[in-house]
Amino acid sequence: MLLIVSICGILFSPKVAWCETYGARDAQGSFVAKVAVTVGDKEVTIRKVDPREQFASISLKLNAKNKELIKNVASLELIWLGAGNKAGKPVPFAGPLYDRNTKVFKESMTRSVSLKIVDKSGQNLFAGKSFSELFTISVDKQTLVSSESASEEERTVKLGRGQDVSIRVDRTSLAFNESNYKHGEWTDVDNRTGVDQVIGIHIPEGFVFAQIVRRIEQTRIPKENWGRFTLPADSGVSFVLIPEPDLPQLRKLNGKDVVISMLQGNEMREIRRIPIKVSSDLLGGALTSEPSSGMEPKTPPAVGTGTSTGTVASPAPTKARPQPRPPAQGSQASRWRVLWDWAMPVLILALLVLLAVYNLFFMMPKIQVLEDRVARAEMYIHGSRESIREELGEMKKEMVDQIRQECGRD
Numbered sequence: 369m370l371l372i373v374s375i376c377g378i379l380f381s382p383k384v385a386w387c388e389t390y391g392a393r394d395a396q397g398s399f400v401a402k403v404a405v406t407v408g409d410k411e412v413t414i415r416k417v418d419p420r421e422q423f424a425s426i427s428l429k430l431n432a433k434n435k436e437l438i439k440n441v442a443s444l445e446l447i448w449l450g451a452g453n454k455a456g457k458p459v460p461f462a463g464p465l466y467d468r469n470t471k472v473f474k475e476s477m478t479r480s481v482s483l484k485i486v487d488k489s490g491q492n493l494f495a496g497k498s499f500s501e502l503f504t505i506s507v508d509k510q511t512l513v514s515s516e517s518a519s520e521e522e523r524t525v526k527l528g529r530g531q532d533v534s535i536r537v538d539r540t541s542l543a544f545n546e547s548n549y550k551h552g553e554w555t556d557v558d559n560r561t562g563v564d565q566v567i568g569i570h571i572p573e574g575f576v577f578a579q580i581v582r583r584i585e586q587t588r589i590p591k592e593n594w595g596r597f598t599l600p601a602d603s604g605v606s607f608v609l610i611p612e613p614d615l616p617q618l619r620k621l622n623g624k625d626v627v628i629s630m631l632q633g634n635e636m637r638e639i640r641r642i643p644i645k646v647s648s649d650l651l652g653g654a655l656t657s658e659p660s661s662g663m664e665p666k667t668p669p670a671v672g673t674g675t676s677t678g679t680v681a682s683p684a685p686t687k688a689r690p691q692p693r694p695p696a697q698g699s700q701a702s703r704w705r706v707l708w709d710w711a712m713p714v715l716i717l718a719l720l721v722l723l724a725v726y727n728l729f730f731m732m733p734k735i736q737v738l739e740d741r742v743a744r745a746e747m748y749i750h751g752s753r754e755s756i757r758e759e760l761g762e763m764k765k766e767m768v769d770q771i772r773q774e775c776g777r778d
Contacts, residue, residue, distance in 0.1 A: 411487065
């Protein structure tokens with residue numbers, strides 16, 4: 369019976385949310401845990417490791433690759449929790465403390481013990497995602513990393529100290545299918561060594577768009593420098609590839625490799641290959657049909673009726689092409705009716721677009737101003753509540769001390 373109850377509890381219990389510890393390195397290089405992050409299907413919880421620690425600033429930056437999260441940022445809410453998990457009133461993530469240009473939310477976290485980010489969009493924006501795929505967290509202007517990343521960085525061998533571990537590539541292959549061939553795929557290349565490296569990225573022909581970008585500076589590397597450029601220590605680049613939509617080009621692209629070479633002087637020290645795979649749906653002609661060879665079927669020559677010597681065979685009679693008939697008068701009315709049937713939806717669509725533009729440029733700013741005012745009022749109420757709570761705590765402490773003094777005199 370106990371075994372059956374345990375199995376039922378495992379089967380019918382909700383999904384377990386995995387917890388990660390994020391922190392930073394101190395002056396001695398040791399990893400210091402700051403927060404514990406738990407990612408669920410509909411909420412993300414950020415809790416202080418030391419509840420007594422006060423963060424002068426905590427910032428959350430949206431992951432630029434997560435387009436769905438950026439598009440639905442207005443559906444996110446923040447809930448500050450104090451001691452005893454006492455929750456405050458939810459406030460919008462994209463409120464007055466959110467910078468729409470940098471996609472960063474920034475606020476202090478002194479009295480609160482934890483913070484919840486709740487998804488109200490109904491699209492499960494957090495489901496199946498790790499915290500790094502959603503946000504980048506910084507505390508007191510210091511970007512935090514997970515304890516696993518810190519441990520892996522400690523295990524990384526530096527150049528000149530034993531075996532060289534040169535770069536890290538986040539993909540082992542590039543696969544293109546109907547869902548990603550239009551917008552392409554990004555690949556990250558990181559320099560895991562403690563010194564600058566000279567690398568080259570060789571991209572085969574067959575891509576309608578290819579670009580290599582330095583992640584920290586957000587600058588593009590010129591195409592003529594792709595074969596040899598310097599990758600600074602503890603930095604990385606990202607490159608995006610969008611294949612040609614033409615079927616023959618896709619067939620030529622399938623099976624080729626993106627070659628990443630590590631150079632030492634004029635010699636090639638190491639080579640990484642990323643094979644390119646194109647799905648059978650695209651290769652089967654889902655995008656474009658194969659061009660015809662341009663050859664018309666041959667017809668056998670016509671045989672004449674003459675069989676005697678010197679008699680020329682008469683060619684087969686050719687059929688005259690039918691001449692186009694002039695349009696009937698009754699068809700003009702039906703043509704105008706068809707044009708009118710097409711014009712009416714276009715006019716209605718144009719009116720709807722004008723109405724949407726009017727709402728976008730005239731009504732949305734007013735609504736945004738009202739939302740910002742409400743958010744400021746809620747933040748003010750939140751601050752006042754925290755101040756009152758602190759004052760009540762001090763009064764309680766003073767009263768307890770006074771009672772103890774009076775009891776001691778008696």
